Amino acid sequence: MTNPVLEIQNLITEFPTRNGVFRAVDDVSLTVEAGRTLCVVGESGSGKSVTARSVLQIVDHPGRITQGRILLHRHNTARRQGDEDDIVDLAALPARGPEIRAIRGRDVAMIFQEPMSALSPVHTIGNQIVEAIRLHEAISKKDAMDRAVELLRLVEIPTPEKAIKRYTFEYSGGMRQRAMIAMAIACNPSVLIADEPTTALDVTIQAEIIDLLRRLQQETGMGMMFITHDMGVVAEIADEVAVMYRGQVVERGAPLPIFEAPKEEYTQRLLAAVKRLDEPSPRRLAMRAASPPGATALKVDRLAKHFYLSAGLLGLRKETFVAVNDASLELREGENLGIVGESGSGKTTLGRCIQGVHGTTRGAIRFTGRDGRTTDLAKLKENELRPAWREIRMVFQDPFSSLNPRMTVGQIIGEPLLLLRTHSKHSLRQRVCELLDVVGLPQSAYDRYPHAFSGGQRQRIGIARAIAPEPRVIIADEATSALDVSLRIQILDLLLDLQERMGLSFLLISHDIAVIRYFCDRIAVMHRGKIVETGETEAVCSNPTHPYTRSLLSAVPVPDPRQRGKHVRTRYRADAESAA
């Protein structure tokens, strides 16, 4: 404890609701030191974000700080060395007063998760950065503009003189976050609070942003409070870790002891889930040893999908967008194939093309049904696809939008069976109850509506619907991405369980290498609509051949603090990301 810049002491933040008070932050104490990074880690609902917002008193209405102190030690910063007594209690300042405003953005700056929505869509980037500078420093507009250009250069935005005149929507996701960081460091803050700054970004961009933040911290000596749910990121950057659970800090300390000998039960569980996800599922390996994958169930041959965007007033002018470009795949019976790629790589489109949700431009999808006949799904119309849809089913990413809120769980799961007309009314109910059992939900769920369930439970409902007509292939598109890590592994285990029981094959689409490594036997790496590499998962992960795969794998943060700085990151810049 040498140089504390920000001390949170016994903070309580509450949200009054119709049914009493909800305590989002419950007696939290944290310290941020100059030049060091405090990682606040926790799953959704742990109160980590509210803690961060409480520091600047910008908690969303109707939340308010009811207790505790937030001390800013200004004498410990680069700006004001020496003055021993310059301590301010931020919690005691009026939320709308000039005192706290003078601190916001100047002494304590903040960056947010969604760079798109966190920046104003109708003001230029330059305008927003200049505002941040001129709020706290009396300099001319022109000087501020020059400073802004320098800041953009500092965060490695190409051609900053031009970029400064652009609007948010003209930037890519990574560039937006860089601009956001430029804005935050504009006044050389003592503390930077980063609220999940990389969650919405791809791993390769996440790695760049983390590098950038680390470099800036070294240059300016600011203290950083980094909020994340990703243990890999924690292992990568934390000097100190605070684990939050249900509004409380359950464990605090240096990263090594926490990762290697967590004391609290919650931390242990969390880390166990993370560590299990970092290697192949032993269960899967055992299953494959017992029964190796069989004949080809699904063969995708040079599949292409072009989208035609209509432009012009009557929509007559067309622009072509190539989403999937000559993708070939093979899925065998009882095998799990993973498709990994970053946003915009075309992996979701590929999944939906194989499923037949939308038509394909070119190529063949040869599916061998239970009866042994092989058909090319790409040539079928929607009503001809229905028999195939019985055997190829889909699990969706978003557990909220994929279940019709206006139908009961029983109706949702029973819908495919009802349409097959294979069950009587009574046996349909019985079958749905069995399915609920299989996915680990109580039978009482039958008459309830989806809104009665949490995200993980909803995903189980979606799985029950998928397996209802006893399919052979399941396409799971980011089926676990919306879930916290501990739930993620539960769902993956459930899927493996079902595989053993029903002899399923899975096509798992994900951006998360860890999930694919845990679950999939083989992997296909997608980049810009193309499959750049396929192979056995372990082989590809340990010895990637394509440069893109190499850069992707090197960017994935490893949840082990000892690995920090050991692996070398490679960048794949076939066509570098530009600001436009």
Add this chain to the structure above:
Amino acid sequence: MTAPDTNTALPEAATEIPDVEHSSQWKLMWWAFRRHRVAVIGGVIVLTLYFVAAFAEFLAPFAPQSTSSQNVYHPPQMPRLFYDTTYDGSGFGLHVRAFSRERDPFTLQTTYVPDPDRVIFISFFAKGTPYRLWGLIPMERRLFTASNPGDRFYLFGADRLGRDMYSRVIFGTRVSMTIGLVGVALALILGVTLGGISGYLGGVTDAVIQRFVELVLALPTIPIWLGLSAALPQDWSPLTRYFAITAILSLVGWTELARVVRGRFLALRNEDFVIAARLDGATRRRVILRHMAPSMASHIIASVTLAIPLMIIAETSLSFLGLGLQPPMVSWGVLLREAQNVQSISQAPWLFIPGAAVVLGVLSLNFLGDGIRDAADPYSEVQTS
């Protein structure tokens, strides 16, 4: 997961309403709606108005067209309970005070002064002039009317022909409130058909329909209404005219509904649960009717409720100008024509009463529609991600 850390809507709702987990859309909507007290009041008034519209013949004490040259611009009378008069004695019973006519010898203007000697008794379910309910069932009894068949009383005053404004406003309710309903129904058919086609087919069809909707939106509503109504042949029967006016109103009013339907349709079409329904093997018909329609229904109901008052105002304006419905048909707008010049309203301010009815009807429909719109998506709280 992009959900904020304070994603607590679910347990909160669950503790408030014990059985929320088993509750369908309509139940959840009803609970959400019930919380808007003004909307509930609006709903009750709207129901009352439609009840009045349905039983106008029974509820009106007199026939709307029966004139009385003795009672031109007779002022309104308050119903009272205790009376003490020289002629009718004293006692207790529902009555109004009689007025007697006096003519100013210099200006020759007629004025009415309360007559302390006489009262007019009112009885419930008494026999009045015979009528046919809905033009079918011959009846004589009315909710209330003058006890003495020859007497007349004027709760809302009388117009320039001595007709009872109260009865006329009641009959006006029937026409004005239904013209909104029928007009919206026509607009809904047009809007849902075109909006649905536009949303479902997309592509060039969608573009053409959208441009057409834009054109209709660009046209100035009121001059077009006026022009169309002025073009209606004068010799049409009141009923034909009623439907013609309704058609004219809905011809302009459907665009908004078409836009709502198309917008919801396009948004829903790409929802995961709709795709899931397709993959479950549901036919197009079933996807639309079973999976999409329920999500659209509540929004459409809200838009419809908010469209009715616009129709009512439009009908009132047209009829007020003499371009809409024509006497002997009675609507609030037709009644307001009596109030067209300053002379008559300064002499008989009660001619404004139909205007108050318009405001009441429109206001309560607006409140009701707002409440339904706010309750239309009871899942917005729950779906945070």
Add this chain to the structure above:
Amino acid sequence: MLLGYIFWRLVWSVPFFFAASLIAFALIQAPPGDFVTSFAATLAQSGDVVDEQRLEALRERYGLDRPFLTQYLLWISGVMRGDFGISFEWQQPVSQLIWERMGLSVALALGTLMFTWAVALPLGIYSAVRKYTVSDYVLTTVGFFGLAMPNFLLALVMMYVAVVFFGADVSGLFSEEYQRAPWSWAKFVDLLKHIWLPIAILGLSSTASLMRIMRANLLDELNKPYVTTARAKGVSEFRLLMKYPVRIALNPFVSTIGWAFPQLISGAVITAFVLSLPTAGPLLLQALLSQDMFLAGAFILLLCCLSIIGMLVSDILLAFVDPRIRYR
């Protein structure tokens, strides 16, 4: 980008104009019988000698015995040259009758628009920021009444109040001595003295709806992340409100200004009739009632044109204020 957008938008309004003029012409053609007959009837009524030759010439000139489309082409080509035909009732070329009245209509609508914005936007912002307070409820209630009250009814009530309680006549736009006088500074001042009441009457319902829309828009924007970002920068609450959410919540309004303006002009027809204002409305109404085709047609066409120009202006303005539109 922007220039291209404006260009296409301009090109696109040409077919709109012709579609609208076709509708206007169809409207005035709709009543049974050709209008020379009704013209003859008007003449006969006023005791004039009906000159068969002149009627024949009129039929010839407007091609009345030819098909609908030919008649339309004759009419629209006249309109293009500034010839709107003649008014039978007034026995004058239409172009002599309409411009001053249209001018007053535009002035009235402009005044109303400014009044509406000046009142509705601050109130809307205020009630959004002070959500669920007493003042919000009061404004909301007043807003609802404003929406429920048809303009002409309000005009009637105002006239009643003025006559009965103040003994004043509030109809018209000019005092008697200026009614037929040529334009002068004094006449303009006189206009200002009279125009505020019609403006207030016409503005009430649009003020009410604008206020409610502003409130709803702003409430949506107030919880957006970019507001939190700006707050975290240390921007003061008032400046924050004005620069970010209000700015964005205003976009739909800027985009409706061109559209609201012609709506106001046509919406004023009935109120103008009640208040007997010397604007386009009462004349249009009279023309429609007496089937004075060319006069009514000219008004309807002009109003349609104003609407189309308004839409054009709206779209271009929106492209200016919202960079997202420009680059779509």
